[in-house]
Amino acid sequence: MSSDRASLGLKLAAAAGLLFMHLPLLLIFVYAFTTEEKSYQWPPPGFTLKWFAVTWNRPDVWEALSLSLRVAAISTLIAMVLGTLCAAAVSRSRFFGRETISLLVILPIALPGIITGIALRSAFNLAEIPFSFWTIVLGHATFCIVVVYNNAVARFRRTSASLIEASMDLGADSFQTFRHVILPNIATALLAGGMLAFALSFDEVIVTTFTAGQQATLPIWMLEELVRPRQRPVTNVVAMVVVLVTFLPILGAYYLTRGTESVAGQGK
Amino acid sequence: MTSAVRFSGVSRHYGAVRAVDAVDIDIAEGEFFAMLGPSGSGKTTCLRLIAGFEQPTAGRIEIFGQPAQGLPPYRRQVNTVFQDYALFPHLNVIDNVAYGLMIAGRGKAERHREAEAALEMVALPGYGGRKPSQLSGGQRQRVALARALVMRPKVLLLDEPLGALDLKLREAMQEELKALQRRLGITFVFVTHDQGEALSMADRVAVFNQGQIVQVGAPQDVYYRPQVPFVADFVGSSNVLPPALTERLTGTRRFASLRPEAVRLAADGLPAVLRSASFHGANTRAVFETEDAQIVALLPKGVEIPPEGSAVHLAWDAADLHLMTGAS
Numbered sequence: 001m002s003s004d005r006a007s008l009g010l011k012l013a014a015a016a017g018l019l020f021m022h023l024p025l026l027l028i029f030v031y032a033f034t035t036e037e038k039s040y041q042w043p044p045p046g047f048t049l050k051w052f053a054v055t056w057n058r059p060d061v062w063e064a065l066s067l068s069l070r071v072a073a074i075s076t077l078i079a080m081v082l083g084t085l086c087a088a089a090v091s092r093s094r095f096f097g098r099e100t101i102s103l104l105v106i107l108p109i110a111l112p113g114i115i116t117g118i119a120l121r122s123a124f125n126l127a128e129i130p131f132s133f134w135t136i137v138l139g140h141a142t143f144c145i146v147v148v149y150n151n152a153v154a155r156f157r158r159t160s161a162s163l164i165e166a167s168m169d170l171g172a173d174s175f176q177t178f179r180h181v182i183l184p185n186i187a188t189a190l191l192a193g194g195m196l197a198f199a200l201s202f203d204e205v206i207v208t209t210f211t212a213g214q215q216a217t218l219p220i221w222m223l224e225e226l227v228r229p230r231q232r233p234v235t236n237v238v239a240m241v242v243v244l245v246t247f248l249p250i251l252g253a254y255y256l257t258r259g260t261e262s263v264a265g266q267g268k
Numbered sequence: 269m270t271s272a273v274r275f276s277g278v279s280r281h282y283g284a285v286r287a288v289d290a291v292d293i294d295i296a297e298g299e300f301f302a303m304l305g306p307s308g309s310g311k312t313t314c315l316r317l318i319a320g321f322e323q324p325t326a327g328r329i330e331i332f333g334q335p336a337q338g339l340p341p342y343r344r345q346v347n348t349v350f351q352d353y354a355l356f357p358h359l360n361v362i363d364n365v366a367y368g369l370m371i372a373g374r375g376k377a378e379r380h381r382e383a384e385a386a387l388e389m390v391a392l393p394g395y396g397g398r399k400p401s402q403l404s405g406g407q408r409q410r411v412a413l414a415r416a417l418v419m420r421p422k423v424l425l426l427d428e429p430l431g432a433l434d435l436k437l438r439e440a441m442q443e444e445l446k447a448l449q450r451r452l453g454i455t456f457v458f459v460t461h462d463q464g465e466a467l468s469m470a471d472r473v474a475v476f477n478q479g480q481i482v483q484v485g486a487p488q489d490v491y492y493r494p495q496v497p498f499v500a501d502f503v504g505s506s507n508v509l510p511p512a513l514t515e516r517l518t519g520t521r522r523f524a525s526l527r528p529e530a531v532r533l534a535a536d537g538l539p540a541v542l543r544s545a546s547f548h549g550a551n552t553r554a555v556f557e558t559e560d561a562q563i564v565a566l567l568p569k570g571v572e573i574p575p576e577g578s579a580v581h582l583a584w585d586a587a588d589l590h591l592m593t594g595a596s
Contacts, residue, residue, distance in 0.1 A: 165321055166354035168341040170368035170419060180371070184358040 025243065032236035040232070051233040061238060064221035071133070071217060072201040075140035079197045080190060083148030091156035109146040116142060117210030124211065131213030139211035140204060144197035151193030155186045188256045195249035203246055218242060270332060272297045272423050272455040273318055278327030280313050287313045289479035290327070300449050300456045302466035305476030306502065311459045315425050318457060319348050332422055347416035348425040353408045355400040361387070361411050362396030368419045386414040406437045423455045430465060442469055463503045467491060475499050492527070495593050500525035505564070513560045514591065523592040526584060528553070531565035534583035542578050556582060
């Protein structure tokens with residue numbers, strides 16, 4: 001038996017695993033076109049495109065989508081600024097408690113979302129902060145920072161410290177060095193981290209449940225919609241959009257970071 | 269003549285560690301100055317103090333008569349060739365070389381023209397379009413050199429620039445660097461732990477040990493007339509005779525140095541026992557044991573080597589025994 005060719009059994013098992021993960025997704029897509037609106041009936045009695053038009057004309061969908069996009073964009077922005085600064089501090093300088101800070105930053109992604117959610121909710125209550133757009137953003141930023149931080153810290157570690165000294169030696173002040181040397185070297189890592197953060201924020205349910213007031217982000221709206229037996233395929237249409245919106249940036253992040261392994265570690 | 273770089277009582281301490289301890293240096297304009305020492309001896313810290321990456325804990329640093337304390341690296345007319353070259357990986361060769369000119373606000377055409385001229389100077393014309401990752405170690409080294417030289421620095425700092433190159437390339441680069449320095453007339457300050465490199469290239473050598481300069485002088489001075497046992501041992505592996513032995517030989521109670529190639533076998537002289545002998549091509553390295561010291565001799569081709577363990581007598585010209593001034 002040669003070691004570089006998988007046996008038939010292994011191939012089948014792998015295929016079964018992949019199908020198990022992705023067939024249900026396909027089901028969601030199929031139901032977006034069904035003519036039956038009260039329940040999910042298999043096989044679908046007929047196919048129609050009308051739900052796309054219905055979805056398009058529902059203002060609550062647009063509101064939820066817009067809220068989700070705004071929350072994701074702003075959380076990602078906050079995460080990119082704070083995550084990069086934190087990564088720079090942890091990887092560039094030595095100070096007391098450096099490892100602790102590194103751990104504390106990563107912790108929110110290891111914690112179950114429900115814990116983060118409850119914790120934030122009690123904290124907001126205690127501080128008498130009314131639930132709003134900004135409380136959702138804060139909740140999302142806690143885990144978005146981790147993604148950006150992890151990407152940036154890995155890139156910083158692979159970037160030679162003497163690059164910064166070389167830039168200053170050649171006459172560049174701190175700002176010029178950041179603009180011309182640091183930023184180009186971490187840009188792809190930041191972009192990848194930002195895209196992942198955006199995708200995470202866009203489909204987040206648990207933390208949002210605890211930190212949102214009356215507003216519904218898109219995933220929350222879908223959850224509410226599923227228990228109401230009215231125009232069910234609308235949810236599926238939205239689900240398709242969510243899958244595409246989250247999938248594209250993740251794919252983009254994958255391609256962006258793939259080819260750059262050799263870029264930043266070069267000076268070592 | 270103006271001093272290019274002058275240290276007066278400069279110290280750099282990290283907590284209890286005295287990386288540089290009360291160092292005085294006076295480097296003349298146009299000089300090729302080597303700072304030689306083992307790792308951790310403070311030579312690289314001194315270089316970083318000149319570049320501005322470190323600030324002194326005490327003392328004064330002047331660059332061409334101007335006080336340099338507190339000046340950041342980007343306000344000094346000093347450029348550095350880094351040990352790991354530190355080429356910007358995201359820029360191609362021409363933009364690497366032109367980086368300093370770009371920061372200085374020079375137009376694209378002008379800076380590319382000057383960068384190309386600098387690349388020609390280091391024998392890399394036409395390499396501008398490549399990425400640093402596509403270059404060999406020796407080529408990267410030249411790009412790093414061009415990037416520093418294009419700034420027309422008053423002082424060029426070189427931090428073990430040849431350390432990462434293989435032996436043949438290193439020897440070629442030594443000669444090129446020396447020629448380049450003569451041609452440009454720029455003050456070169458060169459840090460190395462390789463005594464051969466320091467001796468062959470520099471006008472003057474400062475030998476560092478434990479954060480202090482133990483001897484400064486022309487290569488011949490440092491090599492033939494070491495002032496302290498450390499220099500005798502580190503620069504060219506001289507024999508160091510303890511004060512007791514020197515006293516018996518010369519009547520003066522001091523450390524003395526004796527070059528291995530000055531020692532010969534004789535019918536009469538210092539009694540010794542041959543411990544070991546190893547063949548090194550042009551000569552044989554023989555280790556002798558005397559009453560109070562071990563003496564290494566490089567015996568030229570043609571000398572009959574007695575069997576190991578034989579009792580022999582060692583002799584040398586009186587002028588080759590050099591009395592040191594320092595105690596340690």
